Amino acid sequence: MDMTHSVQLAQLAFPDAVPSITMAHYLFVSAAMFVMGLIGFMTRKNMIIMFLCTELMFQAAGLALIAFGRHHLGADGQTFVIFVLCVAAAEAAMALALVVLLFRYRETLSSQAWKELNG
Amino acid sequence: MINTTLLSNLLAFAPDTHAAADHAVTEIGSGPKWILLIVGLPLLSSILSLVYAIIGNKTKLPAWTTVAAAGTAFLCTVAMYMSFDGTPYTVHAFDWIQVHFGEKSMIANFSFYIDTLTIYWMLFVTGLATCIALYASEYMSHDVGTSYCRFFGAFGLFVFSMACLVMGDNFLMLYLGWEGVGLCSYLLIGYFYKKPEAVAAAKKAFIVNRIGDLGLALGIYLIFVHFGTLEYAVLFSDPTLLSYVESAKTGDFSAIPTIAQWIPLLLMIGAFGKSAQFPLYVWLPDAMEGPTPVSALIHAATMVTAGVYLIARTYPLFLASESALPIVAWIGTITALLAATIGMAQFDIKRIMAYSTVSQLGYMFAGLGVLTPTGGAYHVLTHAFFKALLFLCCGAVMHGFAGQLDLRKLSGLRKVKGWGIVFVGMLFGCLNLAGFPLTAGYFSKDTILAEAFVTPGYSMIGWILLITAGLTAYYTFRVFFRVFMGPVEYHPGDELHDHDHDDHGEEAHHDTNEHGDHHSDHFHPHAPGWAINTVLVILTACSIAATGLYFVGGDKDAHTKHYADTMVSASTASYHSNYGKHAFEYYEKDPEHYPVAGVGPRGNIDKALEMPIVGGDPHKMMYYISGVIGVIGIALAWFLHLFGRTNAAECKMDPIARMFGPIPKLAENKWYVDEIYWAILVSPLRIGSHILHWIDKLLVDGLVNLFGLLPRIFAWIIRPSQSGVLQGYAVSMAGGVAILLLVVFVMVMQGGLS
Amino acid sequence: MDTIISPIALYLICVLGAVGIGAALPRRNKASEIVGGLLIAASVGFGTLVLALRASEIEGGLPNFFFYPFAILALGASARMITHPRPVYSALYFILTIIASCGMYLLLSAEFMAFALVIIYAGAILITYLFVIMLATQAPSSASEEFIDETDAVSREPILAAGIGFVLLAILTTAMFRGIGDLPAPPDETLAQESVLVNLPRKVERLLEREGLITNTERLVRNEDGTAAIDVVNRTITLENTDLGTTRTLEADQWPETLTAGNLDRLGYNLMHDHPMTIEIAGIILLMAMLGATVLARKHIELEDDLKAAQARKLGESMNPEMKSVPETGNA
Numbered sequence A: 001m002d003m004t005h006s007v008q009l010a011q012l013a014f015p016d017a018v019p020s021i022t023m024a025h026y027l028f029v030s031a032a033m034f035v036m037g038l039i040g041f042m043t044r045k046n047m048i049i050m051f052l053c054t055e056l057m058f059q060a061a062g063l064a065l066i067a068f069g070r071h072h073l074g075a076d077g078q079t080f081v082i083f084v085l086c087v088a089a090a091e092a093a094m095a096l097a098l099v100v101l102l103f104r105y106r107e108t109l110s111s112q113a114w115k116e117l118n119g
Numbered sequence B: 001m002i003n004t005t006l007l008s009n010l011l012a013f014a015p016d017t018h019a020a021a022d023h024a025v026t027e028i029g030s031g032p033k034w035i036l037l038i039v040g041l042p043l044l045s046s047i048l049s050l051v052y053a054i055i056g057n058k059t060k061l062p063a064w065t066t067v068a069a070a071g072t073a074f075l076c077t078v079a080m081y082m083s084f085d086g087t088p089y090t091v092h093a094f095d096w097i098q099v100h101f102g103e104k105s106m107i108a109n110f111s112f113y114i115d116t117l118t119i120y121w122m123l124f125v126t127g128l129a130t131c132i133a134l135y136a137s138e139y140m141s142h143d144v145g146t147s148y149c150r151f152f153g154a155f156g157l158f159v160f161s162m163a164c165l166v167m168g169d170n171f172l173m174l175y176l177g178w179e180g181v182g183l184c185s186y187l188l189i190g191y192f193y194k195k196p197e198a199v200a201a202a203k204k205a206f207i208v209n210r211i212g213d214l215g216l217a218l219g220i221y222l223i224f225v226h227f228g229t230l231e232y233a234v235l236f237s238d239p240t241l242l243s244y245v246e247s248a249k250t251g252d253f254s255a256i257p258t259i260a261q262w263i264p265l266l267l268m269i270g271a272f273g274k275s276a277q278f279p280l281y282v283w284l285p286d287a288m289e290g291p292t293p294v295s296a297l298i299h300a301a302t303m304v305t306a307g308v309y310l311i312a313r314t315y316p317l318f319l320a321s322e323s324a325l326p327i328v329a330w331i332g333t334i335t336a337l338l339a340a341t342i343g344m345a346q347f348d349i350k351r352i353m354a355y356s357t358v359s360q361l362g363y364m365f366a367g368l369g370v371l372t373p374t375g376g377a378y379h380v381l382t383h384a385f386f387k388a389l390l391f392l393c394c395g396a397v398m399h400g401f402a403g404q405l406d407l408r409k410l411s412g413l414r415k416v417k418g419w420g421i422v423f424v425g426m427l428f429g430c431l432n433l434a435g436f437p438l439t440a441g442y443f444s445k446d447t448i449l450a451e452a453f454v455t456p457g458y459s460m461i462g463w464i465l466l467i468t469a470g471l472t473a474y475y476t477f478r479v480f481f482r483v484f485m486g487p488v489e490y491h492p493g494d495e496l497h498d499h500d501h502d503d504h505g506e507e508a509h510h511d512t513n514e515h516g517d518h519h520s521d522h523f524h525p526h527a528p529g530w531a532i533n534t535v536l537v538i539l540t541a542c543s544i545a546a547t548g549l550y551f552v553g554g555d556k557d558a559h560t561k562h563y564a565d566t567m568v569s570a571s572t573a574s575y576h577s578n579y580g581k582h583a584f585e586y587y588e589k590d591p592e593h594y595p596v597a598g599v600g601p602r603g604n605i606d607k608a609l610e611m612p613i614v615g616g617d618p619h620k621m622m623y624y625i626s627g628v629i630g631v632i633g634i635a636l637a638w639f640l641h642l643f644g645r646t647n648a649a650e651c652k653m654d655p656i657a658r659m660f661g662p663i664p665k666l667a668e669n670k671w672y673v674d675e676i677y678w679a680i681l682v683s684p685l686r687i688g689s690h691i692l693h694w695i696d697k698l699l700v701d702g703l704v705n706l707f708g709l710l711p712r713i714f715a716w717i718i719r720p721s722q723s724g725v726l727q728g729y730a731v732s733m734a735g736g737v738a739i740l741l742l743v744v745f746v747m748v749m750q751g752g753l754s
Numbered sequence C: 001m002d003t004i005i006s007p008i009a010l011y012l013i014c015v016l017g018a019v020g021i022g023a024a025l026p027r028r029n030k031a032s033e034i035v036g037g038l039l040i041a042a043s044v045g046f047g048t049l050v051l052a053l054r055a056s057e058i059e060g061g062l063p064n065f066f067f068y069p070f071a072i073l074a075l076g077a078s079a080r081m082i083t084h085p086r087p088v089y090s091a092l093y094f095i096l097t098i099i100a101s102c103g104m105y106l107l108l109s110a111e112f113m114a115f116a117l118v119i120i121y122a123g124a125i126l127i128t129y130l131f132v133i134m135l136a137t138q139a140p141s142s143a144s145e146e147f148i149d150e151t152d153a154v155s156r157e158p159i160l161a162a163g164i165g166f167v168l169l170a171i172l173t174t175a176m177f178r179g180i181g182d183l184p185a186p187p188d189e190t191l192a193q194e195s196v197l198v199n200l201p202r203k204v205e206r207l208l209e210r211e212g213l214i215t216n217t218e219r220l221v222r223n224e225d226g227t228a229a230i231d232v233v234n235r236t237i238t239l240e241n242t243d244l245g246t247t248r249t250l251e252a253d254q255w256p257e258t259l260t261a262g263n264l265d266r267l268g269y270n271l272m273h274d275h276p277m278t279i280e281i282a283g284i285i286l287l288m289a290m291l292g293a294t295v296l297a298r299k300h301i302e303l304e305d306d307l308k309a310a311q312a313r314k315l316g317e318s319m320n321p322e323m324k325s326v327p328e329t330g331n332a
Helices: A003-013 A020-043 A047-072 A076-106 B018-024 B033-055 B061-082 B116-139 B146-167 B171-189 B196-227 B239-249 B258-274 B283-289 B292-301 B303-313 B315-319 B324-345 B349-369 B373-400 B420-434 B440-454 B459-483 B496-504 B530-548 B563-569 B580-589 B605-609 B618-641 B653-659 B663-668 B670-721 B726-751 C007-024 C031-057 C067-083 C087-107 C111-136 C158-182 C188-193 C201-211 C263-274 C276-298 C305-319
Strands: B089-101 B104-114 C218-220 C236-241 C247-250
Touching (some): B033 B061, B033 B089, B033 B116, B116 B146, B116 B292, B116 B373, B146 B292, B239 B315, B258 B315, B283 B292, B283 B349, B292 B303, B324 B349, B349 B373, B373 B530, B420 B530, B420 B618, B440 B618, B618 B653, B663 B670, C007 C031, C007 C067, C007 C158, C067 C087, C087 C111, C111 C263, C201 C236
Antiparallel strands (some): C218 C236
């Protein structure tokens, strides 16, 4: 068998690894998304939006995982995105239940309404 | 009969000590285990009383339990006495403290040392405990219930502790018992804990005893340090100690190291505290706040003689000290005189008895000090009986007249129906105490007085004690003539409304406001019941019988004159005076062992023989002199307090007392000793402790508070960062991460990316 | 190794973004939103330009063209999501972000995850968020349609947060760009040899059956470690006849066109083979989250009547200040 064919097969099954210069593009987007999620979490008082921001941070992490996975030509990155999805789903369920509960106590979604732990 | 033991022939007047070495190493045997019952049964009764209290028993069961336990213990003691063959032995209960370090080892087992001194002491301790428990079963009957259980619980514990004290085979057991009796004394003085006086008295007794106990503890410590053992059997056969005693006998104290001479001085402080000697006697009169059976048993007959026991038990140690015995003698004498003068001016009959106890204890110490432990021990025995009898009679009066103890408010009880036995008991008790000729107290006191005169250097003590004997006779019969003789008149005490009329089924007849002057038409004295009377009869009989002990029990082989002499001589307390009549007689009979010529511990024996009193042999002359002085005292009391007296409150003494100016008042106020103590000891301590309190409060606490304040200030500064707002924390966290990353990044950059 | 893009450009992008986000975050002054939006746009545009220029300098380094629209969309939607005062719009912008990142997933040949993300995130989780937003937010009355609740209208410490966030971004990207150059891509061959097909003999058998290259009595030869005897490099497959016990080899010319290991094969194999325990844990986490959410949401809060009334009054006042002056005559 000639080598070109095998390389073709490999290209089918495993596309080219992302060159590092290209991966930097994805990582930059990922970092920027993460930071925007962080800023949103720090500034927005609405608890639902705060949780949305955490989802945004999850999303940024997922993008980085996929990019690295592609770079290394393995499936682990994608596998971990599945777990990130799981955690995000669990977090969404719990967080939303909590938000509903807290809303029932204070009739507001503001996180500023909960500061019993002040020193 | 009882043979010489390890020490008796060493301490006997015997210049040749060839037998010493042989006896010194004698292995001590072990006795039958049933002897443990003497100790165990009172403890069991104490525990049972506690159980009764827990299950809420409302009967006299605790009393009967205690009587049975004490009675069985007494029977066991008698059995122990009967089976004793003259050789000391130990009874081992269990291993207690066994510490080995290096070549030394500290062994203090829970075991008991039985010799004649132990038996002698235990006989009257358990016997009196039985009688007084029986007495108390009636006396305390108003408190049936938890308090009753409490009383008998402490009572049983006391007998147990006293047994440990007397029977223990080492100093640690003695100390255990010593503290145990102190605790029981505290508990029982404070029995009426709702009365502030009782609580104060209990505290006073406890604290004053602590001073003495410190001395005892230090003494025991020094014994261990110097002799390396705490066990009697080892200590008293220790060659070092025997050599000390030998050199002391020749008057050469320079061979004895100072530390050994300090031991008795420290032990003595313990004895002074427990036996209420000057200057630690002040707790005993106040201790009369406790129930009268307690006063009789603990504070007259048994516990307060623990000091005498301690000195008798460690007599070889005392002999080996140049100054210990003279101090004991002088302290005893001073106490005897001081307490007698106070007793003369008191009006509370129980307090008079308390001061007489202090005074008689002073006699015992003087006896020990003038080299007659026999006399001291004999006086302990006779005093135990007659003083218990006197206290129980006073208790019966107190019980019957609703707590009345003022002799100015009681008169002529002899003629009141139902008080005959109390009268007779009181009469015999008073005769004994006053030293009326041919009573037990007369003989035991004479033993001490005569020895005081024949021991060189102590004649001054003899004269003071003789004067004290006269004073004793006077104040004793002052009580007797005021309370039991003369016209009938009585006023009930302040406990009237508590119980008395209930017993007679005459409730509601009494108005508590009418205490003033009512007579038998309003107040019916509560004549003692069978239990009290039985005990009084027994004790009266014992007091009389104690006289006989002066004439029986002598052992020619052991060169002892009478029972107490025999018992004491066969123990560690053995000391045959080499002065006076004894030595002289023995010399005549046995010149080989008792040469007249020679030097004794207190001087030249020839000089001793040249000290007759009023031209006769001191012992014989003392019979007459002290007898006459006792009778004079009684006669004076009769003339001043009975002759021509028409009511309870007034007598011929009153105008005479006024002639003495402030002296009677001073005596009545106990020479202001308590106040002097307060001024020179308690007040400075208080002021000092206040100063220290403020130093503690301002300086120490201030420092601590300052250190406490610093974190608070720091916390106050940084507290706003804990806003409780979630997002505030998120900002801090993100900022922290940013800074951390920056630091790491800069570090990596500087280190190069390799 | 130099950074991929100039640090000065990078920090300029960060500063622009920080100022933009800080300005655009909700606040009383509506005008700053526009300024912020412009600045964000400038930052994203500048960043795209710099990255594109840098990529174009390197041969073969240029990413797929579609990267740029997806990246701009994702970042723009993210920025709008955190700056929009209305929660519903935030959620919708987040869906846009997800879809844009799904595009990037596709570019990274993670097709399965891309579509799974659309279905699970955009389809399930975000819809739940929307439901909760609608549940927990009072519908604006017709009189105050433009009313935005205080909670959403004013953000908290926007300048500080934006500053910290973009300092973090600057550090992260600096570190990333300096370090990523040392990260070489693995050579293809090694991966080709580790093809997942040798681990999936049943799949290969089924495919060969479908292609008619294998009879009923034949099966793939298994190696000792359970892998199939497939030479991926030489494209040969060794088969054995179970009845006769003979073996034959399918040569490379017989290699079916359809016999490839796709993204899903590799993902599934990796998931099941390398991370079985993690799946269990993830399952437990999801179960617990479900139980927890049920328990929490069922909790019944009893507000005191007067407290409830006070809160209702307060809410009414803040929503409609005029209502205070209107006397409640109670006309039916």
